[in-house]
Amino acid sequence: MTHAALQGGFADAPIASAHAFRAALAALSQPGTLHQVVGAEPPAPMSVAAGVLLLTLVDATTPLHLAGAHDCQTLRDWITFHTGAPLVSADAAAFALGTWQALRPLDRFGAGLPDYPDRGCTLIVEMPVITASGARLTGPGIAREAHLSLPEVAAFAANHARFPLGFDAFLTAGATIAGLPRSTKVEAA
Amino acid sequence: MTDQAYNFAYLDEQTKRMIRRAILKGVAVPGYQVPFASREMPMPYGWGTGGVQLTAACLTPDDRLKVIDQGADDTTNAVSIRKFFQRVAGVAVTEATTEATLIQTRHRIPDTPLRVGQILVYQVPIPEPLRFLEPREAETRKMHELEDYGLMHVKLYEDIARHGQIATAYAYPVKVEGRYVMDPSPIPKFDNPKLSGSPALQLFGAGREQRIYALPPFTHVVSLDFEDHPFVASKADHACDLCAATDSYLDEVIIDDDGGRMFVCSDTDYCGGRRAAGYVGRLGGQA
Amino acid sequence: MYVAVKGGERAIDNAHAWLASERRGDTALAELSIAQIREQLTLAVNRVMAEGSLYDPDLAALAIKQARGDLIEAIFLIRAYRTTLPRLGASVPVDTAKMAVVRRISATFKDLPGGQVLGPTFDYTHRLLDFKLAAECAPETPATAPPDPAAVPHVTDFLNRDGLIEVNPQSAAPPSDLTRAPMELPASRALRLQALTRGDEGFILSMAYSTQRGYGRTHAFVGELRIGLVAVEMEIPELGFAVQIGEVELTECDSVNQFKGSKTEPPQFTRGYGLVFGQTERKSIAMSLVDRSLRWAELGEENTGAPAQDEEFVLMHADNIQATGFLEHIKLPHYVDFQAELELVRKLRAEAYAQQEAAE
Numbered sequence: 001m002t003h004a005a006l007q008g009g010f011a012d013a014p015i016a017s018a019h020a021f022r023a024a025l026a027a028l029s030q031p032g033t034l035h036q037v038v039g040a041e042p043p044a045p046m047s048v049a050a051g052v053l054l055l056t057l058v059d060a061t062t063p064l065h066l067a068g069a070h071d072c073q074t075l076r077d078w079i080t081f082h083t084g085a086p087l088v089s090a091d092a093a094a095f096a097l098g099t100w101q102a103l104r105p106l107d108r109f110g111a112g113l114p115d116y117p118d119r120g121c122t123l124i125v126e127m128p129v130i131t132a133s134g135a136r137l138t139g140p141g142i143a144r145e146a147h148l149s150l151p152e153v154a155a156f157a158a159n160h161a162r163f164p165l166g167f168d169a170f171l172t173a174g175a176t177i178a179g180l181p182r183s184t185k186v187e188a189a
Numbered sequence: 190m191t192d193q194a195y196n197f198a199y200l201d202e203q204t205k206r207m208i209r210r211a212i213l214k215g216v217a218v219p220g221y222q223v224p225f226a227s228r229e230m231p232m233p234y235g236w237g238t239g240g241v242q243l244t245a246a247c248l249t250p251d252d253r254l255k256v257i258d259q260g261a262d263d264t265t266n267a268v269s270i271r272k273f274f275q276r277v278a279g280v281a282v283t284e285a286t287t288e289a290t291l292i293q294t295r296h297r298i299p300d301t302p303l304r305v306g307q308i309l310v311y312q313v314p315i316p317e318p319l320r321f322l323e324p325r326e327a328e329t330r331k332m333h334e335l336e337d338y339g340l341m342h343v344k345l346y347e348d349i350a351r352h353g354q355i356a357t358a359y360a361y362p363v364k365v366e367g368r369y370v371m372d373p374s375p376i377p378k379f380d381n382p383k384l385s386g387s388p389a390l391q392l393f394g395a396g397r398e399q400r401i402y403a404l405p406p407f408t409h410v411v412s413l414d415f416e417d418h419p420f421v422a423s424k425a426d427h428a429c430d431l432c433a434a435t436d437s438y439l440d441e442v443i444i445d446d447d448g449g450r451m452f453v454c455s456d457t458d459y460c461g462g463r464r465a466a467g468y469v470g471r472l473g474g475q476a
Numbered sequence: 477m478y479v480a481v482k483g484g485e486r487a488i489d490n491a492h493a494w495l496a497s498e499r500r501g502d503t504a505l506a507e508l509s510i511a512q513i514r515e516q517l518t519l520a521v522n523r524v525m526a527e528g529s530l531y532d533p534d535l536a537a538l539a540i541k542q543a544r545g546d547l548i549e550a551i552f553l554i555r556a557y558r559t560t561l562p563r564l565g566a567s568v569p570v571d572t573a574k575m576a577v578v579r580r581i582s583a584t585f586k587d588l589p590g591g592q593v594l595g596p597t598f599d600y601t602h603r604l605l606d607f608k609l610a611a612e613c614a615p616e617t618p619a620t621a622p623p624d625p626a627a628v629p630h631v632t633d634f635l636n637r638d639g640l641i642e643v644n645p646q647s648a649a650p651p652s653d654l655t656r657a658p659m660e661l662p663a664s665r666a667l668r669l670q671a672l673t674r675g676d677e678g679f680i681l682s683m684a685y686s687t688q689r690g691y692g693r694t695h696a697f698v699g700e701l702r703i704g705l706v707a708v709e710m711e712i713p714e715l716g717f718a719v720q721i722g723e724v725e726l727t728e729c730d731s732v733n734q735f736k737g738s739k740t741e742p743p744q745f746t747r748g749y750g751l752v753f754g755q756t757e758r759k760s761i762a763m764s765l766v767d768r769s770l771r772w773a774e775l776g777e778e779n780t781g782a783p784a785q786d787e788e789f790v791l792m793h794a795d796n797i798q799a800t801g802f803l804e805h806i807k808l809p810h811y812v813d814f815q816a817e818l819e820l821v822r823k824l825r826a827e828a829y830a831q832q833e834a835a836e
Contacts, residue, residue: 014197018249029405115334118214118223141405168217181217224658229555234801268484296812358816377816399658
């Protein structure tokens, strides 16, 4: 384990994770809104936002899947040191991290059980940039409609179609997060 | 001042993470009851441990907390819970609904409209709306899975057959986004319409029963009814005797040995605000 | 004139001060020390440790003092404290065959290796109030014998040798933890045993008693009851082996129960198991009966609808902290709910009168 793996965690975990959780909660409960987070400085290629989400939400009880370029030794070490999350294959993951391209195909991830839909996976999708434009979003958390620069429409539309089963997603870019729960109806703008 | 003997907001970080994950899944599947490993809190089960755990998992030092029980900030259990968070989280508190960022409530939705960015945390005794029709968890879980809510409709229909109307005055069941039937906690049915389309995020916590569920802002919530017996949000047919409000939920207070009574807003902040603005009810001048 | 109910905070503070003074009682009398409670009210301390799920006699004694002897309140204090403790790790399973027994009896064999050890039991005391205890008096010095270093094998192992009793399932899988994951039904036997060992003694006792009276018969004998200290060991990753970190007193009960056998298995006895912190004999025996009763499906027995066969009923109602909290919460104000019902009943009555009048 390198020195870098020990750096970049929350300075004051109870306070930093409280702020980060509220940002995540606002993002997921109001799809299409963008939120800034701070406090984590993970090694590349992970964004600050993804790092903050991991420090806030995962631990030894939450299996995590790293996809594509995010599945590298530097990140594995960093995540293991700071969270203790077991690193697992896609089908066993409670959380998954990677670019959209790397996360696909999405049917690898758990969608929950008909009697326990909460067991669906949470995807953290690393994006170059996130804007409140693009795909049209309607549903819980949205007064009329919202827009979000999703990497793709069809996959999210299909995910919503199997509600209450499905995955839930956070989009991350730099220090920005946005949320897209399975309850959101997604259409091309 | 925060009590240094305890972690911020009392719960340890691992417990908060577990609760936070459950809250996010609750938000993602509105109205569905997410099981969570409720912890033993330093107040009794049934006294708001579910709500307290939600509040503890959500609070930041920037929050301004309001706690109400039966609509009032000064009922003993509301005072006790507010004091707890002042002690373990050092959080600012308020009685003003408009100033609060997080409101923990038992049995009421404030009469002052909520806004985007506010969180309303409900204390829930029995989260399962079907529980008194079917006591077994294995059975009710199946009913939710299959969207089999026939039992609930039969119960409501039996009410109509016996009483001529649906005889449920509080904890009146609702359907969320056309999918899950949900218990709104024991709020009077007068409050039910406020559940739907609320700009605030609504979180429900049942500690003893180990369940968390949520209504994101602007979620469509419908009180169960029948076409020929539509839902009616009723309250005492009076105006508040202190502030003259006709749109607030009222408590009935016995004021003498001859059965004399008065009606006053259950939402003490709402009533106080109106009186401060100059509204005077039937007995308001003498109070 | 109506005055809004203000001053909740002051009322609470005053109530707490009054409570503290009542707890202390007459200050002319010496105050109870934690050590006195720990040493002289040991069985109360044991119950608080068992149902509080925390092995710490001093803390349990403190809780009993603070709770004015209300054991459920004391258990609550311990549970709430326990929740805040960090988890440093898990011990390796304790080996009760290596227990240093102070009491060990079997109802199934007259004598057996290791012997019958009566130990400090109430069993054959005549329940006559001992008025000598009303005054301070030193007890007689009990007879002692040198400790026997030989291990005391489990009675059920003798039966096991001949295949007369079912083999306990062995598993290296870590059991789920009732206090860290929400209860999911049907529950594993490990989870059921956790719920029973911290369940209310009175509830578990009554459930067990009901099986003896025919509500899901268990036909149980005490195969063995043993009480004593066992070593608690923990694997230290840096060392690569387990080291002893302390010892705990446990009461273990193996009940031996009838079993008719099936097409694939010849008849053999079955087991019920009880393991509880401290000297907690009644609880441990009761636990083993309820455990056995809840195993009806696994053993291919008939579900007679008995309460003690109903896993959800037993597990969801065994915890006295959950039960007392919810029971007592009806003391809290319910003005709002009551008002809603009041309006409804008035409306229904008005409609009923109107209908009567219309009919007359």
